[in-house]
Amino acid sequence: MAAETKYIFVTGGVVSSLGKGIISSSIGKLLQARGYNITIQKFDPYINIDPGTLNPYEHGECYVTVDGRETDLDLGHYERFTGIQTTKANNITTGRIYQNVIEKERRGDYLGKTIQVVPHITDEIKRNIKLLGQKYKFDFVITEIGGTIGDIESAPFLEAIRQFRWEVGKNAINVHLTYVPYLAAAHEIKTKPTQSSVKQLQSQGIQPDILILRTEHHLDNAIRCKVAHFCNVDEDAVIQSEDMPSIYEVPVNLQNQGLDEIILKKLGIEPGEKPGLGPWRNFLDRRKNAKKIVHIALVGKYDLQDAYKSILESLAHAGTYNDHKVKAHFVNSEKITAANVAEKLKGMQGVVICPGFGQRGIEGKIIAAEYTRTHDIPTFGICLGMQMMVIEFARNVLGYPDANSREMDQMTPHNVIDIMEEQKNITQMGGTMRLGAYECAIRKGSRTWQAYEEKTVVSERHRHRYEFNNQYMTEFEEKGMQCVGVNPESNLVEIVEIPNLKWYIGTQFHPEYSSTVLKPHALFMSFVKSCIENN
Numbered sequence: 001m002a003a004e005t006k007y008i009f010v011t012g013g014v015v016s017s018l019g020k021g022i023i024s025s026s027i028g029k030l031l032q033a034r035g036y037n038i039t040i041q042k043f044d045p046y047i048n049i050d051p052g053t054l055n056p057y058e059h060g061e062c063y064v065t066v067d068g069r070e071t072d073l074d075l076g077h078y079e080r081f082t083g084i085q086t087t088k089a090n091n092i093t094t095g096r097i098y099q100n101v102i103e104k105e106r107r108g109d110y111l112g113k114t115i116q117v118v119p120h121i122t123d124e125i126k127r128n129i130k131l132l133g134q135k136y137k138f139d140f141v142i143t144e145i146g147g148t149i150g151d152i153e154s155a156p157f158l159e160a161i162r163q164f165r166w167e168v169g170k171n172a173i174n175v176h177l178t179y180v181p182y183l184a185a186a187h188e189i190k191t192k193p194t195q196s197s198v199k200q201l202q203s204q205g206i207q208p209d210i211l212i213l214r215t216e217h218h219l220d221n222a223i224r225c226k227v228a229h230f231c232n233v234d235e236d237a238v239i240q241s242e243d244m245p246s247i248y249e250v251p252v253n254l255q256n257q258g259l260d261e262i263i264l265k266k267l268g269i270e271p272g273e274k275p276g277l278g279p280w281r282n283f284l285d286r287r288k289n290a291k292k293i294v295h296i297a298l299v300g301k302y303d304l305q306d307a308y309k310s311i312l313e314s315l316a317h318a319g320t321y322n323d324h325k326v327k328a329h330f331v332n333s334e335k336i337t338a339a340n341v342a343e344k345l346k347g348m349q350g351v352v353i354c355p356g357f358g359q360r361g362i363e364g365k366i367i368a369a370e371y372t373r374t375h376d377i378p379t380f381g382i383c384l385g386m387q388m389m390v391i392e393f394a395r396n397v398l399g400y401p402d403a404n405s406r407e408m409d410q411m412t413p414h415n416v417i418d419i420m421e422e423q424k425n426i427t428q429m430g431g432t433m434r435l436g437a438y439e440c441a442i443r444k445g446s447r448t449w450q451a452y453e454e455k456t457v458v459s460e461r462h463r464h465r466y467e468f469n470n471q472y473m474t475e476f477e478e479k480g481m482q483c484v485g486v487n488p489e490s491n492l493v494e495i496v497e498i499p500n501l502k503w504y505i506g507t508q509f510h511p512e513y514s515s516t517v518l519k520p521h522a523l524f525m526s527f528v529k530s531c532i533e534n535n
């Protein structure tokens with residue numbers, strides 16, 4: 001074990017979307033494989049206090065930690081790669097840093113002083129970096145800085161890193177990720193953007209210790225040496241990260257180039273033997289060998305991959321462990337009508353009805369739920385998806401054509417989905433939903449209980465304001481939709497199922513937040529299996 005906590009800062013240059021989150025996760029994975037206790041933290045330079053109020057078109061899905069923080073989707077990668085559980089302390093935005101500083105100012109903590117970016121904001125950033133390392137005694141704290149070098153917003157974070165490195169000396173390094181473009185017309189690989197990006201970093205007082213070059217073409221040694229010489233970085237510390245068939249191959253590719261060894265050496269730790277990554281490689285092999293395809297539709301309103309990131313990854317994990325490739329087909333719920341639903345879902349072996357907020361696209365979700373219920377197609381409703389399954393059942397089986405959720409229709413006479421009691425007087429939007437992990441008791445003998453490998457209590461993460469209205473519970477149960485998962489304290493319905501269908505389960509919680517590469521989620525495992533059998 002490392003004697004003192006070591007800090008690895010991951011920055012990015014040239015362009016955004018290079019996959020800093022995947023690189024940070026991979027570094028975490030490789031250090032963990034050597035027996036170190038690690039955590040990964042992300043600083044986001046935007047002013048929002050958290051991404052909970054952001055439209056998924058802006059930053060993709062909002063991820064939720066066990067302790068109820070709405071966070072950037074990169075935290076999902078951290079957990080899926082490493083199996084660690086992140087917490088509130090793992091995602092900090094500029095907004096939160098300022099909020100903390102302003103609160104301290106109002107309290108009088110800085111009495112007499114002028115509050116400035118340097119030192120007050122930078123001190124608060126440094127405090128948040130240290131806090132994580134001290135609180136849980138990690139060997140390594142990996143800190144990913146969101147945004148791209150040169151952004152105005154990133155400047156205080158870079159200044160904080162510069163100071164931090166000065167203070168902890170050999171206990172911190174900087175890994176800088178850049179992009180090396182290939183100009184097809186000239187048949188040339190260009191390193192100038194990397195050189196400029198490193199210069200920019202140096203002008204902020206930060207010398208990168210390791211460079212990771214993102215590239216679509218293999219870079220030969222000459223290119224790597226050139227970059228090394230221009231950027232004051234050791235030759236063996238210039239690593240390339242080529243496009244891979246799967247993000248999960250990235251740690252192996254980086255390990256093959258000795259990235260983890262270089263990190264350890266630079267931090268004054270004797271690397272010792274290279275670890276095997278056994279179970280991880282087994283997953284990759286199984287993934288490669290899985291040739292058969294299972295077609296699953298994602299019914300939702302956002303036609304961008306990142307909006308349903310964790311669901312896609314959870315399906316992929318479960319597909320691999322069921323020896324299949326999941327081909328996810330996005331079906332825009334706004335375009336689904338009773339007349340075209342059969343066509344839209346044609347060839348689908350299963351359907352996920354996705355989470356969401358607001359009116360847009362919900363009628364399409366309800367039509368899809370009716371179609372899959374009446375055609376016995378395996379269906380997994382998640383959060384809003386579960387609520388739509390409930391509304392569909394109320395409308396078409398219980399005979400309440402006006403049934404709805406209070407979220408969509410304040411005046412609905414059949415409010416089968418209602419606002420939660422504790423949510424009624426909330427006026428602030430940010431961070432006020434029912435968030436984080438809560439226990440759920442599962443009815444013995446139910447389909448869900450079987451899917452959960454006969455567990456009677458599980459803990460799952462939530463992000464919602466509305467709930468199943470328990471006044472209707474008996475009616476639903478009598479007509480065939482069972483409330484098989486309930487919160488043991490509040491009696492809130494967490495899971496509904498129709499047991500005499502192949503697989504028709506809706507969860508108020510988000511199981512997709514806790515599926516990892518080495519531990520796929522039981523519900524996704526069972527759902528994908530049922531989809532495979534339904535061909």
Ligand code: GLN
Pocket residue numbers: 354355356357358382383384385407463464465466467
């Ligand atoms: N809009 C619904 C609610 O707030 C569902 C939320 C979700 O799908 N995450 O209850």
